[in-house]
Amino acid sequence: MQIKSLSLRLLVSAGLVLAAFFALASVVLEQGFRESAEQALMEKLQVHVYSLLSAAELKNNGDLYMPMSLPEPRFATPGSGLYGFIQLAKKNPVWRSPSAIGLNVTPPPELSPGTMQFLLTEQGRYALHYDVIWKNVVGIEREYIFTVTEDAQFVVNQVERFRKTLRIWLLALGLVLIFIQLVLLRWGLKPLRIIVKDLEAIEKGRKTHLDGDYATELEGLAGNLNAFINSERAHLERYRNALADLAHSLKTPLSILRGCTESFNDNKESVREQILRMDEIVEYQLQRAAAKGEHKTAGSVDLSGIIKKISASLAKVYIDKNIKFDITVPEQVPVYYEEGDLYEIAGNLMDNAGKWCRSTVKVSISVNQRKGRRDFAVLLEVEDDGPGIPVEKLAEILKRGVRADENIHGHGIGMAVVYELVGLLGGALEGKKSEALGGMKWSVYLP
Numbered sequence: 001m002q003i004k005s006l007s008l009r010l011l012v013s014a015g016l017v018l019a020a021f022f023a024l025a026s027v028v029l030e031q032g033f034r035e036s037a038e039q040a041l042m043e044k045l046q047v048h049v050y051s052l053l054s055a056a057e058l059k060n061n062g063d064l065y066m067p068m069s070l071p072e073p074r075f076a077t078p079g080s081g082l083y084g085f086i087q088l089a090k091k092n093p094v095w096r097s098p099s100a101i102g103l104n105v106t107p108p109p110e111l112s113p114g115t116m117q118f119l120l121t122e123q124g125r126y127a128l129h130y131d132v133i134w135k136n137v138v139g140i141e142r143e144y145i146f147t148v149t150e151d152a153q154f155v156v157n158q159v160e161r162f163r164k165t166l167r168i169w170l171l172a173l174g175l176v177l178i179f180i181q182l183v184l185l186r187w188g189l190k191p192l193r194i195i196v197k198d199l200e201a202i203e204k205g206r207k208t209h210l211d212g213d214y215a216t217e218l219e220g221l222a223g224n225l226n227a228f229i230n231s232e233r234a235h236l237e238r239y240r241n242a243l244a245d246l247a248h249s250l251k252t253p254l255s256i257l258r259g260c261t262e263s264f265n266d267n268k269e270s271v272r273e274q275i276l277r278m279d280e281i282v283e284y285q286l287q288r289a290a291a292k293g294e295h296k297t298a299g300s301v302d303l304s305g306i307i308k309k310i311s312a313s314l315a316k317v318y319i320d321k322n323i324k325f326d327i328t329v330p331e332q333v334p335v336y337y338e339e340g341d342l343y344e345i346a347g348n349l350m351d352n353a354g355k356w357c358r359s360t361v362k363v364s365i366s367v368n369q370r371k372g373r374r375d376f377a378v379l380l381e382v383e384d385d386g387p388g389i390p391v392e393k394l395a396e397i398l399k400r401g402v403r404a405d406e407n408i409h410g411h412g413i414g415m416a417v418v419y420e421l422v423g424l425l426g427g428a429l430e431g432k433k434s435e436a437l438g439g440m441k442w443s444v445y446l447p
Helices: 006-055 153-188 190-203 216-289 303-317 339-356 391-397 414-424
Strands: 082-088 093-096 116-120 125-135 141-151 324-328 360-371 374-384 428-433 440-446
Touching (some): 006 082, 006 141, 190 216, 339 360, 414 440
Antiparallel strands (some): 082 141, 125 141
């Protein structure tokens, strides 16, 4: 069965880990408790051995005497589970407790005098053997082995009670830990739910981009998603604007053609000229609308390389002006934008600078710049030594169809395209007089 929920996967994984841990812990704790119970039983049997030693008496003739009444009442009760034996070394028993009637003594192992040995017999009893050399007042010496056995059921019952109690507590603890894990998972995955809600808000039009206070690990994802959203929005906006520009640009040629239809023979050249112009307009607008090309959101584009290519092309276009391009850029500036968008922005700015300059165009790139309260990744600056643009016209030329000089050929949409693209990409465009060259200086801040 495939589990699609990330929370459920993590919960199941944590549950399996907890189950494995508790199973191993149960085995270890049970074994530890068993060993502890056996140790306690051995100490208990050792006390019984000492009590038998204290009750026994070696007579002058060398015979062993045991009283009828023993300190431990269980020795006198048949089948009580506690049994005592005394035997000469390597010989048959010389005494057995009343509780051991009908039972065979477990053969003791090889022991040295004064040593004890605790073991589990084949009959399912724990036995403690103690080898002792006894010498009476007349000098008679005997070697006896005192044996005390206890039914293993005593330890088994203790371990079984411990096992039941342990499993109940481990089960309860496991359920509590799973509940805590569930709460922690919901808390830990809350940033993901927040970013999903923000994406739904963008989809429904309530937001334009991801602007929440996300977890550190999700900031990169949010930035990439914003770049993707801005790129797609810029692409859509470009198509809309290109179609609007195309329609607007075709109005004049269509009006001329409409007037020429009344006297077609006398206006063949005008008709041919307007058709050629319309073809150029359509070709230009379609190429600009499709300049986006393949998606590059997942990969980086070298802005420095783009600037160098554009400067090389413009040097050929304005070869008659012999323009000096002062390019000050790092060796590589990888940015996560569409290559077509960067060509559109840098190309329009540098083309305008080449068109209006006298002899010099300066282009520079800086990284990690701050403007106001915002941090930007890249700052692109394009300056020229031309006449510049009056302050009162700066806002006007950013509108579609408006040119700084109506006598200069063009459609008047270059700076408008730059302004719209920079805005859609989440950046900022600033124009002012160049202090170094005296002409116009455009600054593009890109996040």
